Every structure is written in structure tokens, then in C-alpha cells.
Amino acid sequence: MSLDNYHKLEKIGEGAHNPLLVATDVHPLTCAISSPFPSTLEKSLLKGTYGVVYKAKDINTGGIVALKKIRLEAEDEGVPSTSIREISLLKELSKDDNIVKLLDIVHSEAKLYLVFEFLDMDLKKYMDSLGEKDGLGPDMVKKFSYQLIKGIYFCHGHRILHRDLKPQNLLINKGGDLKIADFGLARAFGIPLRTYTHEVVTLWYRAPEVLLGSRHYSTAIDMWSVGCIVAEMATRQPLFPGDSEIDEIFRIFRVLGTPDEDVWPGVRSLPDYKPTFPQWSPINLGDVVKGLDADGMDLVAQTLVFDPAHRISAKRALRHPYFDTVNLAAA
CATH class of the missing domain: 3.30.200.20 (Phosphorylase Kinase; domain 1)
Structure with missing residues (x-):
């Protein structure tokens, strides 16, 4: 045409x-x-x-x-x-x-x-359009979370990493359904995992392995972004709104604790890891992310695991108890 x-x-x-x-x-x-x-x-x-x-x-x-x-x-x-x-x-x-x-x-x-x-609005604009005291509501947060993970599961099943998940790249249609857009940074991945560039994912949704300079990463980087987005839908506030890479790292550490080799084997060998990093202890994630039930909090916690090898996959996330009561007709 x-x-x-x-x-x-x-x-x-x-x-x-x-x-x-x-x-x-x-x-x-x-x-x-x-x-x-x-x-x-x-x-x-x-x-x-x-x-x-x-x-x-x-x-x-x-x-x-x-x-x-x-x-x-x-x-x-x-x-x-x-x-x-x-x-x-x-x-x-x-x-x-x-x-x-x-x-x-x-x-x-x-x-x-x-x-x-053509879709009418992105998720960020949709959330911004709500009144100050209004939120998406638990049913809509669950529905959007499910649709986001379902789309990412399809990507990962086709050996594709999105690499730039953020609310601005999630579009909402008139029927209230979420769709993933903007695959400009996406990469097909192979086995063994390739070496990738450092320039991936908007700062606030960037996985710690990327922030610390790893060039060998996998589907786990998308799942970290998913966790940040689910938390943001629940609270209507970005979870880790850093203004620089080091600020982003420290914001993560202040909530989840500074990782060591026990929590994240190999972390000390990452290019941008510094032994002089401040040592923070983890705090209760529920004190930071409010508006989710116990199952929702557990799902977010499993996406925000430091060690990429132990971060929940999209396939496992779709079977999480949080989605046992998902209502795809929620609007």
C-alpha cells in the first residue's frame, strides 16, 4: 500500500x-x-x-x-x-x-x-488522568499486570527481550486492555546469551545487573521492569526514580539492601560494582509498595530479586496465586 x-x-x-x-x-x-x-x-x-x-x-x-x-x-x-x-x-x-x-x-x-x-493512551497518561485520590483499583492493577506479563511471556517464548519496558511503552485501548509497544531496543537472544550493550531500559525500570555494567543478561531484565511497573500501578509513584545511574543503584539498595555474594553470587565481579558502596540493610517492601494484597506483594518481591537466575520468569509469574482471581473484563 x-x-x-x-x-x-x-x-x-x-x-x-x-x-x-x-x-x-x-x-x-x-x-x-x-x-x-x-x-x-x-x-x-x-x-x-x-x-x-x-x-x-x-x-x-x-x-x-x-x-x-x-x-x-x-x-x-x-x-x-x-x-x-x-x-x-x-x-x-x-x-x-x-x-x-x-x-x-x-x-x-x-x-x-x-x-x-492505534491505541488511545499509554499507561502513564492513563494513570496521570486519574484524580489525586483515585487509583487504578486492585482489579485493574491485577488485570494490567497479567496482560503485561502475558505479552512478555509471548516475547520471551519467541526468544525476544523487550529491554525498554516502562509505562510510556504500554498502550491502553478503548476496551481497557493493555498492549506492549515500542520494540526499538528489543533483541532476539540465543544460547549462550549474547553480550549486549549497556544502553537499555529507561533508568527507573533498569535491572541492577544492567546498572552494574553486566553485558550478559537475559529475560530477567524485563521481569525486573515488570516488578517496578506493577508497584507503580499500585502506588501511582515510581518505585526507584533515580536521577543518575548511581542514584538509581542506591535507591534500590536502600530498599532491598546492598547485595553481597551470598545474596547475589558474582555481584562483586560486575564491572561497575564498588567495594566502597554503602552497606544498607533491606527494609519491608510492603512499607514502600502499598495497595497490593499479600499475593501481589509476593509477586513483586519475586520480580525484584537481585540474582537474575532466581528472579521469577514470565511463565511462572502467570501461574502465581495473585492471578487466580484475575478479571480480564475489569474496566
């Missing part, structure tokens, strides 16, 4: 490399390549990691979609590797109900557009 099939409505946001647009889908979504986009840009909606996103309308069906615009650096360089990675991952993951669907790919001149289903 060509860009002529979409009419840009407004700019939703802008990422590190490109803007995000919202557009209207005009034809059944295929994969044609064609002429420039005839439209008038109104405003940006969201910020993503690798592109500008626009809201657009499908001229043929009247349906609303999201267009992620990728600028190609140079003709001889072609599509950026980060975009190719995201496209290939999204094609693989689009079958899951809790992952945002990639509907189409359009290549026009020096631009690449990824056409996604």
Missing part, C-alpha cells in the same frame, strides 16, 4: 531519531510502495525510541492507525538496522493480543512508515 492511502491527522510524538505520526488507513493493508503522503500535519502525539509517530486515518475504511516515520539516513545506507530489527520482531510478535499490531509497511522516497493499530 502507498502513503496515498493514509491521511495524516496529527503528530503524536517524536523519538530520538524520528517523529511519530497518526494517520488514517485508506485501503486494506498490504505492502505497496508509492507516492508522497498528501496531508497537513497538525501535531505530534507521542515520543518513541526510534521514530516520530503520527495519528492517521485510513481513507478507504475510515479507521484510525498510528504511523511511525523512520528517516533513512542516506540512500546508500538504506533502512536503519534498528528499524529492520523492530520490523522483523513486530512481524513475529503481532499475533499476540497484548502486543501492538504492525499492520503495514510503506516505503516512500527517503522515508519508511510502519503502520500500527
Whole structure:
């Protein structure tokens, strides 16, 4: 399909490399390549990691979609590797109900557009829209937590790490269902685990092994982020809102205690571990994370285990007693 099939409505946001647009889908979504986009840009909606996103309308069906615009650096360089990675991952993951669907790919001149289903709001904006005394409520926290972990389980089952989970990357549709978006940093992982870059995950949701410089990490980094997000949904406050890497590390240590070799075998050998770190004792997590029942607190505690090898997996988390009473119709 060509860009002529979409009419840009407004700019939703802008990422590190490109803007995000919202557009209207005009034809059944295929994969044609064609002429420039005839439209008038109104405003940006969201910020993503690798592109500008626009809201657009499908001229043929009247349906609303999201267009992620990728600028190609140079003709001889072609599509950026980060975009190719995201496209290939999204094609693989689009079958899951809790992952945002990639509907189409359009290549026009020096631009690449990824056409996604349009969702109304991200989790952060959703929480911010609630009154000061209002919260998501225990049923909604449980439902969103389940849908988040279910989507991550699907990713991990397809050997993919998301690596940038945060409330801004979790979208909520009109039916009150949560879907995981923005796979710009995602990586397929193999056995043995690869060496990865240090630049993963927004600071507040970053696992301690990443903060301490480990370049060998696994699905456990996503589960740490899940725990931080579940806690934030319950309290409406970020759990570890550090303003630098060292501040982030110390905020974690002040709550969970400073890890030693007994708690986390191998921690002293991590590149950024310092023997001079202050020695804090753990405090009761329930004093920090309020609004969860005993099962919910146990689930969060199992996601916030220092040793990645003992952190709960998405598969085990879905079977946790906390979800025995999950109501997927909660709204």
C-alpha cells in the first residue's frame, strides 16, 4: 500500500531519531510502495525510541492507525538496522493480543512508515488522568499486570527481550486492555546469551545487573521492569526514580539492601560494582509498595530479586496465586 492511502491527522510524538505520526488507513493493508503522503500535519502525539509517530486515518475504511516515520539516513545506507530489527520482531510478535499490531509497511522516497493499530493512551497518561485520590483499583492493577506479563511471556517464548519496558511503552485501548509497544531496543537472544550493550531500559525500570555494567543478561531484565511497573500501578509513584545511574543503584539498595555474594553470587565481579558502596540493610517492601494484597506483594518481591537466575520468569509469574482471581473484563 502507498502513503496515498493514509491521511495524516496529527503528530503524536517524536523519538530520538524520528517523529511519530497518526494517520488514517485508506485501503486494506498490504505492502505497496508509492507516492508522497498528501496531508497537513497538525501535531505530534507521542515520543518513541526510534521514530516520530503520527495519528492517521485510513481513507478507504475510515479507521484510525498510528504511523511511525523512520528517516533513512542516506540512500546508500538504506533502512536503519534498528528499524529492520523492530520490523522483523513486530512481524513475529503481532499475533499476540497484548502486543501492538504492525499492520503495514510503506516505503516512500527517503522515508519508511510502519503502520500500527492505534491505541488511545499509554499507561502513564492513563494513570496521570486519574484524580489525586483515585487509583487504578486492585482489579485493574491485577488485570494490567497479567496482560503485561502475558505479552512478555509471548516475547520471551519467541526468544525476544523487550529491554525498554516502562509505562510510556504500554498502550491502553478503548476496551481497557493493555498492549506492549515500542520494540526499538528489543533483541532476539540465543544460547549462550549474547553480550549486549549497556544502553537499555529507561533508568527507573533498569535491572541492577544492567546498572552494574553486566553485558550478559537475559529475560530477567524485563521481569525486573515488570516488578517496578506493577508497584507503580499500585502506588501511582515510581518505585526507584533515580536521577543518575548511581542514584538509581542506591535507591534500590536502600530498599532491598546492598547485595553481597551470598545474596547475589558474582555481584562483586560486575564491572561497575564498588567495594566502597554503602552497606544498607533491606527494609519491608510492603512499607514502600502499598495497595497490593499479600499475593501481589509476593509477586513483586519475586520480580525484584537481585540474582537474575532466581528472579521469577514470565511463565511462572502467570501461574502465581495473585492471578487466580484475575478479571480480564475489569474496566
